[in-house]
Amino acid sequence: MELQLQIKMNKKLFLRDPEQTELGKKIIQHSIEVINKNGFEAFTFKKLAEDINSTEAGIYRYFENKHKLLMYITAWYWSWLEYRIMIHTLNVNDPEVKLKKVIQLLAATVEDDIDTSHINENILHQIIIAEGTKAYLTKHVSEDNKDQFFKPYKDLCAKVGQIILECNPKYKYPKSLSSTIIEMAHFQNFFMNNLPALTDFGKEDESKVVAFLEELVFSAIS
Amino acid sequence: MELQLQIKMNKKLFLRDPEQTELGKKIIQHSIEVINKNGFEAFTFKKLAEDINSTEAGIYRYFENKHKLLMYITAWYWSWLEYRIMIHTLNVNDPEVKLKKVIQLLAATVEDDIDTSHINENILHQIIIAEGTKAYLTKHVSEDNKDQFFKPYKDLCAKVGQIILECNPKYKYPKSLSSTIIEMAHFQNFFMNNLPALTDFGKEDESKVVAFLEELVFSAIS
DNA sequence: TTTATAAAGATAGTATTACTATCTCATAGA
DNA sequence: TCTATGAGATAGTAATACTATCTTTATAAA
Incomplete structure (x- = not known):
């Protein structure tokens, strides 16, 4: 039995589905590396194409611009995190144990536990730390939000909020x-390292x- | 008696001191407005110059690039906030009262209480909310940090940390x-509004x- | 009054960025 | 064999992010 995680992405984030082709998968894989290398500001489709x-034109067939690509990557990350939380809290009944697990999954480096083929989750974690907020810190947040681009992030937030309420209704x-x-x-x-x-x-x-x-959360809710 | 607040800025942040000339003050004043209007990504020196x-060349005489200008503005903001905290906690001995005042000054809209001439502190507050983190979320944080560009932010953080320790050593x-x-x-x-x-x-x-x-902080430290 | 000199306006130019358009070619399926 | 799809190759354009230089203006020291 061979299982592979496939996250369903919002179709409006891309022009052509990157999961469906070789070039598409390469774009995702390498964009994570190129963004990590010089930061999102210095990142261009031309540099990615060279990598x-x-x-360049080939990449524009998949993504309208680099911000859409960043939103794609961050959305993927949050979906993946929610999936990991689901897996790691299956059969856990104590909401406090769940909440601790969530905090650990959020704050600790990823041990590559689930097969997602072409995506290097460790580097991904790094770029989400440094660039993740830039996906929504824009003047067009509200329109992007209407297009549901932040749904995975909001879903995760809702899920964690649910667990908090289980701990203290x-x-x-x-x-x-x-x-x-x-x-x-x-x-x-980020602060700790920079x-x-x-x-x-x-x-x-x-x-x-x-x-x-952990201390912050549990003192807040108890 | 006429007093005016003058914040001493790190000289490496600018090429020519914007506080010393008319054009310089205009640059600061209008950059806050232009950044607020379309966001930092869409902000260019050309648009600012038109405003x-x-x-364009005139502005480049003051700031090397738009990121330095952003760091200047954010540094100014944090210095100004620390000054306000100082003023509002003068003669306050109870550290818990101090801490509450700090939280209020951080989270509530500015009532224009101190004369700083050309700077619109309310709009400034808005752009710090949406763009402030972009000052340090870069690949060159460490070098910028060595140049002390984030000192006002770190000083403020240290000051608030001190008050926290006064509440609970x-x-x-x-x-x-x-x-x-x-x-x-x-x-x-930002989340609340967007x-x-x-x-x-x-x-x-x-x-x-x-x-x-307030609830978060006081439950954490008690 | 002349003469420095600093600020700032005017203009030009360049490399890079952020795209769009079009044409060709390979291949896989029907 | 036809045809759709993916993708490489090439070209072009407007805007961005600067740098350089020259002139004008204001001020203030000699």
């Missing part, structure tokens, strides 16, 4: 606490980020 | 909690953001 030995801010955990799992990691004065952690000490978030 | 009836994560408050004061505001599914607040209900943050 995969294809042409009376807690008043499940969604805000949820988005706080999600963003801070990434921001504290602006350490903004944290209490040493370089690459993810376990402390997890501990901080 | 102030000057020339045994709390283990004062700096991370501080950066969490600072970022979330902005993110929850991606409401990620929060528990209605549109423009800043007082709830304040309440959420």
Whole structure:
């Protein structure tokens, strides 16, 4: 039996489905690497094309522009994370155990546990930390939101909010606490590695980020 | 007696000091408006030049590029905020009262209380919410950090961390909690107005953001 | 009053970016 | 064999992100 995870993506994010062709898969795979290398601002379709030995025009057949590609990648990431949370909390009944698992999945480096073929989840995690918020921090958030481009992110937030409510049905801010955990799992990691004065952690000490978030969340809801 | 706040800026952020000339002040004033109008990605020196009836080359005499200008603006904002916190906590001895004041100053809309001439602090607050993180979410954070471009942000974080420790000297994560408050004061505001599914607040209900943050912080440290 | 000199306007030019368009070629299926 | 699809190759354009140079203007020191 061979199983492979296939995440269903919002069709409006692309012009041609990258999952359906060789070039498409290469675009996703290499875009993650090229964005990681020089950052999203310096990232161009031309550089990506050179990296995969294809042409700029070829990539434009798949994505309208680099921002759509970033939204595709981030949407994929959040869907994948929600899937991982689902897997790792199957048969777990205690909501507090669930919540701890969620925090760990959010804040700790990925051990490559699920086969997703062409996507390097570790690098993906890195670029979501540094570039993820840029997907929605734009003047056209609202239109993009209407097109449901952030649905995976919102679904994840809702799911975590649900678990929070399972822990304490009376807690008043499940969604805000949820988005706080999600963003801070990434921001504290970024700060720890790049602006350490903004944290209490040493370089690459993810376990402390997890501990901080756990304490924060459980003191908030109890 | 006429007093005016003058914030001392890191000299490496500009080529010519914008505070010293008419054009310089116009650049700062109008850049805030032009960035606010179409977002930082769409912002160009050419558009700014048109807005102030000057020339592109003229602006390049003040700032190397638009990212330096963004860092200048954000640095100014954080310095200004620290100054406001100082003013509003003068003669306040109870650290918990101080911390509440800090949260309010971070999360609530600015009432224009201090004279800073050419800068519209309300619009500035808006662009810091949407664009502020882009100042440091780059591949060159570390070099920029070495040049002390983020010092005002780090100073503010340290100051808030200090107040947290005054409230509870045994709390283990004062700096991370501080950066969490600072970022979330902005993110929850952005979410509330643009991606409401990620929060528990209605549109423009800043007082709830304040309440959420207060509860979060005080349950964490007590 | 002359003379520096600094600020800023005017103009031009270049490399790169962000696309669009078109034409060809290979191949896989019907 | 026909035909649709994917993708390589090439060309072109408007805008962006600068750099350079020359002139004008305002001010202030000599």
